[in-house]
Structure formats: C-alpha cells, structure tokens
Amino acid sequence: MSIKQKAQALVLTIFIILVSLGVVIVLLMPINQQVIKVRKILDSFQALSNAETGLEVSNFYAIKGDTLSGYSFQTSTVPYPGSDCENFVNNMDRIMCRGNPNCGSRAEGIIPPNDCDITRINKDIDNSINSTIYEAVFKRNYDYYPYTKIISTGRLKNIERALDFDSWPF
Amino acid sequence: MDPLSPTPQPMIKNKKSFTLLEIAIVIFLFSFIVTVVSTIYINLTNASIIANDYYQALENVRLGSEKIWRTLKYGWNFNLVNNQQLDFQKKDCTSASLKFNSSTKTLEYIEYSEGNPLNYQAVFDPNLVKVNDIIIATDTPRSTQRYDYFQYSTKLIVIYYDLEIKSKRGVTSSLIFEQAVAPLNSVYQTPRCQ
Numbered sequence: 001m002s003i004k005q006k007a008q009a010l011v012l013t014i015f016i017i018l019v020s021l022g023v024v025i026v027l028l029m030p031i032n033q034q035v036i037k038v039r040k041i042l043d044s045f046q047a048l049s050n051a052e053t054g055l056e057v058s059n060f061y062a063i064k065g066d067t068l069s070g071y072s073f074q075t076s077t078v079p080y081p082g083s084d085c086e087n088f089v090n091n092m093d094r095i096m097c098r099g100n101p102n103c104g105s106r107a108e109g110i111i112p113p114n115d116c117d118i119t120r121i122n123k124d125i126d127n128s129i130n131s132t133i134y135e136a137v138f139k140r141n142y143d144y145y146p147y148t149k150i151i152s153t154g155r156l157k158n159i160e161r162a163l164d165f166d167s168w169p170f
Numbered sequence: 171m172d173p174l175s176p177t178p179q180p181m182i183k184n185k186k187s188f189t190l191l192e193i194a195i196v197i198f199l200f201s202f203i204v205t206v207v208s209t210i211y212i213n214l215t216n217a218s219i220i221a222n223d224y225y226q227a228l229e230n231v232r233l234g235s236e237k238i239w240r241t242l243k244y245g246w247n248f249n250l251v252n253n254q255q256l257d258f259q260k261k262d263c264t265s266a267s268l269k270f271n272s273s274t275k276t277l278e279y280i281e282y283s284e285g286n287p288l289n290y291q292a293v294f295d296p297n298l299v300k301v302n303d304i305i306i307a308t309d310t311p312r313s314t315q316r317y318d319y320f321q322y323s324t325k326l327i328v329i330y331y332d333l334e335i336k337s338k339r340g341v342t343s344s345l346i347f348e349q350a351v352a353p354l355n356s357v358y359q360t361p362r363c364q
Contacts, residue, residue: 006192013196017203024207031218038221042228042335042345049235049347053328056350060309060326070253071307071328 040159047161051154055163058121058137062148062167073123080118085138085149088166089116092147093140115140220337227298227335228345234277234293235349238268238329241279242351246363248308248324256306256327263363268293270304277301294333300342303332323356 057073060066067073097103118138139148148167153160188196242248244261251257254270265282276296281289294301307328313321333345355362 006188010192010196014199017200021203021207025210028211028214031214035217035221038224038228042224042343045228045232046345046347049349053348053350056326056352057328060352064309064325066309068307068309068326068328069250070305071330 043156043159044161047154047156047159049154050156051152051161051163054121054123054152054154055150055165057123058150058152059148059165059167061119061121062137062139062150063146073121075119075121077117077119080116080138082116082118082138085116085118088138088149089140089147092166096147216339220339220341223298223337223339224335224343227295227337230295230298231331231333231335231345234299235331238279238293239349239351241266242268242327243354245353246323246355248327248353250306250308253305253307256308259363268306270301275300275302277304298336299345300334300336301332302334302344303330305330323358324353325356327351327353 057068057071060068061075093103116138117140121137137148137150139145146167150165150167151162152165153162155161241260242256242258245258245266246261246263247259249257254272256268258266258268260266260281265285267278267280267282269278269280270276271278274296277293279291279293280287307330308324309326311322311324327350329349329351331345331347331349334342335345336342
C-alpha cells in the first residue's frame, strides 16, 4: 500500500468517526433539551406558586387590610389615574349598582378623574436566587370599596408568571 | 563469489502493511474520539436520569402541596403553635397537625384520636425530597374587628417551603416557593367543630 493510499485510508477513517460522533451528538440533543425543559419546569413551578401566593395575600390585604404574623411584606399606596383602573371600577360599579339606589351616580359607571388607588405589595422570598413577588392592587380610593383588581407576578430568574384576578368578596 | 557463503536473502519489503507508528497514531485517534463520544453519551444519559428524578420529585412536591392545600382548605380552628407547627381540625372535626421535623428533615402530617397520634405521614417522600425549612404564617382573628366575618376564624395561611429535590445520582436542586390557603370554612362566623 503506498503512502498515498494509507493517507486516504486514515482520512476516510477519521471522517467516518467524526460523522459518527456528530450523529451521536445530534441523536442525544433531545435528551439535552429534556434536561433544560425540566429546569424551566422547576423555575416555572416556583414562579407560579409565588404568584398564586401573592394573589391570596393581596386579596387578604385588600379585604382585611391586615398583615400576617410571621410573613412580612412592604406596601405602598399611591393615586393611580390610569384608564385601565377607571374602566375596571366603572364596569364593576355598573354591574353591582344596577337597581341599587344607594349607589347614586356610581350606577352610571362614571367616576371622577384621579379616583383610583394602586397598592403595591412587595415580598422578597429569597434574595440569593433573585426570587420576588410583586403585586399590584387597584381600586376606587374608598375605605371599604369591595371590588379590587389584583395582578400578582411571581418571578424567578428570567421566568415571570402573572395572574390577574378581579376580587369580588361579598 | 564464495560458494560456501550463504546466499544473501533479499530484504523483504511488504508494501501492504502499516508501520508501528501508523498503527499507534490510528489507535490514539480512535481512543481519543471514543473517549470524547462516550463521555458525552454518559454525561447526557446521567443528565437524562437526573431530569427524570427531578420530574418525579416535582410531581411528589405537587402532590404533597395539593394534599396540604385540600386539607387546610376545609379545616377548622387553626392554631399556630409556632412558625413550624399548625394544629387544626379536619373537615370531620378530628384533630390533625402539620409539623416540620428538623431532625428528620421531613414535613409531617399527623392525625389524632382523642389526643393521641393515630396516623403519621411524611407529606413528601423522603427519598425524593428533603425539607430544609418550613415557615407557617397565619393572620390573627381579632374580636375588635368591625365585621363579624373577621372576628372568629383564620382567613389566610401561608406556608414557605425550602425544599431540596434529590436524584439517585446524588445531585440535588433547591425548590423554594410559597403556598397560600384561604380556608373555605372561615366564611362561617362560628366554628362548626366544638
């Protein structure tokens, strides 16, 4: 066998082995994707659980205005003159005040400007993994206004799960 | 030519064979590539096994937390003994307790009969899930509240889970989340279980 033929045999062998390597890696890619997927499922599960908890805590805070022993969170309430809040409040008033003389002008579903509040509730679960809960609650700025819109967002790493709930407790 | 001297043999040169160096190079290249491929294969197979174990553990966590949610949702007379133990009465008014055991690293669900433990269960499978910490928080019903609705019963229970899901390969992953339960029976002004 000449040196040229040997070189050809070597090149051919290496080429076949490299192609086999490529085929093996490509065939194993779904397994790799499965691993990444499970990681995302774990993160998503935690983010969604936090969002659900945020929804319950926000609902509790909106209705009772109280805190829980052993569970600390920060709240801040500011005026929220946004059209989304006004639309929500107007719709709820229009639905709930239908035929109720005590509602007065609220039954018409028209509220004055700047008549909405938003309460932000922030809860850090574990700073080390950058996991936080953020909730936004907005409603008409009356003390005992029962209808509240709650948007709760659970975050973990780069995954975010948001839940939207129109609270109607009574 | 000396007739007694042996006839010199011509040097045999087999052109069809490989030299030792050539064979050594081929064996080295083959071994190197086989090592790379087998390492990738073993790593990915391990990762697949770990992923399956994690998934199984996550299902166990889901099942356990769902059970807690369902039990607490229909519970009565909640009493937060400390931030790692919650006593309550089940739907059928029998006593039960949710307690974190820090020595065994498990979350225990204990049912009582006339004050004695009747049934003990680990909420999560210890082979799949290690419980690092549990913190339970509730609101406090206050008789000074304006509405009766808020005076008598616990409205919200929040449980903080710090878990570690385990794989047969010895690898673990942390699972930290919160779960909130608003007991359904809290809508009654007076407890149904006395």
